[in-house]
Amino acid sequence: MDPLLRNLINVHSPSGEELSMKQFILEYASGHAKSWNQQPEIIKGPDFQDCVMLAFGKPRTAVFAHMDTTGFTVRYQDQLVPIGSPDVKGGETLVGRDALGPIKCQLRLTEDHEIFYDFGRAIQSGTSLTYQPDITYGQPLIHSPYLDNRVGVFVALKLAETLQNGVLVFSAWEEHGGGSVPYLIKYLYENFQIKQALISDVTLATDGVKPGEGVVISLRDHNIPRKSFIDRICVLAKNSGIPYQIEVEGSGSSDGREIQKSPFPVDWCFIGPSQHRPHSASETVHEEDVKHAVEMYQYLLQML
Amino acid sequence: MDPLLRNLINVHSPSGEELSMKQFILEYASGHAKSWNQQPEIIKGPDFQDCVMLAFGKPRTAVFAHMDTTGFTVRYQDQLVPIGSPDVKGGETLVGRDALGPIKCQLRLTEDHEIFYDFGRAIQSGTSLTYQPDITYGQPLIHSPYLDNRVGVFVALKLAETLQNGVLVFSAWEEHGGGSVPYLIKYLYENFQIKQALISDVTLATDGVKPGEGVVISLRDHNIPRKSFIDRICVLAKNSGIPYQIEVEGSGSSDGREIQKSPFPVDWCFIGPSQHRPHSASETVHEEDVKHAVEMYQYLLQML
């Protein structure tokens, strides 16, 4: 298992608190860019909040990978409020930090589906907690919290190694209603005339898409991308020779939703591995699917 | 019954797949514009995806008519996923096309409200299906699928014949969460300083509005337009002498929703015929209401 993925999983960055992941990506880029085929322009600063973009060459296509994860906010007393939609069964180990120091506590789930923490002291209201990183690599399966979307970020950073033309976009708040894609896509459209976006994320394994059977190309989820763009991608995917699966769903969402609803005419398509137990403390992906995702992005960024 | 409406109904264009309707409108305009009072500027291209606008004179008001319809996407095996909110009872004939050729199948509805197709062969995942066009004209009532929004497009194209100043906007994805109105209204505001929009669509017949009793002017649905704009329209409508009805609802929506929520200060109002059985395979409108809709738009585009 690639140490980069391990390192990504160890970063604490629930929605609204993506700063640490931004810093990780900036440090990774500054440490590795010299070995990349092309040196990217790094787009960051107060006009991009905690987001960051790496622009290579003359970009025609943007790849979005969200940096945030689900998590929990400490309310009052021992109550927790979800960030995004974590899927808990009770007993999960949560970690975080408040003014009094580091926190490692247990999640308690009541019969009324209310969530609490058990810890030796009170945790400051507003503190965010996330699942403790706990990675099991039983080749070829990777079990870990937050593969959604450490895998999507991983795919984007692998793509950076060989990318000629394209922008890698690291977005925020995807798990909790969004809020960064609107200004990111505005910048991309106004500065690079970007009209094509691919969403590097993970999707739910179903009766139609299964881990180990190829990277998933989603024709629709709750949102419906423009058919002519999807059709182009399917033709290219077929020609690529890379294993892939087609997804058709009526629910589920991604950064594609905010691109769709933005005041910019940008086509989008979700492409990424499928996984079991999304948003749980032990998501599962198949490492071959991750490899094929990287290959598919490499191919599509050239051809689109 | 006007053959233009028949021809519009025969076009396959569920949300996300409006290309055929765009082409129909472009061909219609190129074939008929010579007989129109004024030659429009045709606004289209990659910055407008599958949407198209016809701008006449010095526009002060935009008329939005959505080109898409509800429909169904083939999931895996014989499963269907709705596009928008089709209202089915089972047994409807659906049509479409995949790589293997044209499709004409039956919709099957289970007791659990799940939907499937019955067809002699498997249909390719991601294929879109729509109700088979089946028009019954029992003067004065028109029964057909997709009067929502072929009627709204029809009204806009009739308006084109005499329009002096105004933009006809043919939008996409209205039935399924939107996604084109934001960039269309951006263009209209930035290029024509448009601050007034009318929504040419059809609305549900209720205890308050009834087919045959005039075109409906909606004071509100789920969304609340600015009162001062609505009041101006009501005064004009009264002065027009054209039969109309007032609608006040707490639910329902239209392209007005996305105009309302856009970052542009554009007033909007829904104006169109009422209908029975919306989103079913047999919607019903009264042809006099359609005639009065055209007249009301002609009047308002002059006066606003």
Place this chain on the structure above:
Amino acid sequence: MDPLLRNLINVHSPSGEELSMKQFILEYASGHAKSWNQQPEIIKGPDFQDCVMLAFGKPRTAVFAHMDTTGFTVRYQDQLVPIGSPDVKGGETLVGRDALGPIKCQLRLTEDHEIFYDFGRAIQSGTSLTYQPDITYGQPLIHSPYLDNRVGVFVALKLAETLQNGVLVFSAWEEHGGGSVPYLIKYLYENFQIKQALISDVTLATDGVKPGEGVVISLRDHNIPRKSFIDRICVLAKNSGIPYQIEVEGSGSSDGREIQKSPFPVDWCFIGPSQHRPHSASETVHEEDVKHAVEMYQYLLQML
């Protein structure tokens, strides 16, 4: 009790009909600005619909106070449709005006939670009704309808007296899905490079925040603002010496929602008094909390 708050409560301005409140604010500003430390630029006109902004000095921070209230629209016969989410128990006195003159009627609530009016004559469809102003000042508690958000507007207008640098933004439609914040924030970002917004509104009293225990600073509600901005505010609030309480919720919303989802990178934080019985005909706030809200805004607008 300050007569300004009384006067604000007497204005009829349900969502979509904020014109009277805009006029009130403009008249108030024109009558009082001479006694303010600084003369504001008044930003208004057709590009801002019924909204208005007062810009002081070189603004770094915007304060949003929504001008609209919940209310009711007359449907057909004696039926009412809610504007926003009024919380009624039946028997409330509602007021409004239609073409036939002023209206003062009673709200009737059925067992099916449907709402009607009882009045001696039919009220014109589309007429808006609001709770009759009925203020009880039992020092230190203020009981009245529409403290949400007359209190928030009051705080902003008090802030105007001493404000050096900042913009006071009076927004519309907050109670009913929004629609003005997107173009207001666009203007603020493009013209003043505003990247910081505070939301002057009232919030629900809970087990965590209680009237009389200080102005509430919300770390999150249904929406999650950026943690680094919230953290800065909490440090400043602590240093201010002004009584305040921390809120952490999983539900509830404000103008912050639309700032979050806008295509502009603007941080936001809710700051305002807590109240009992939100959206009822008798909301309750503690006047000390209002005083501390004004003080907190004065402090933060200097320090941020």
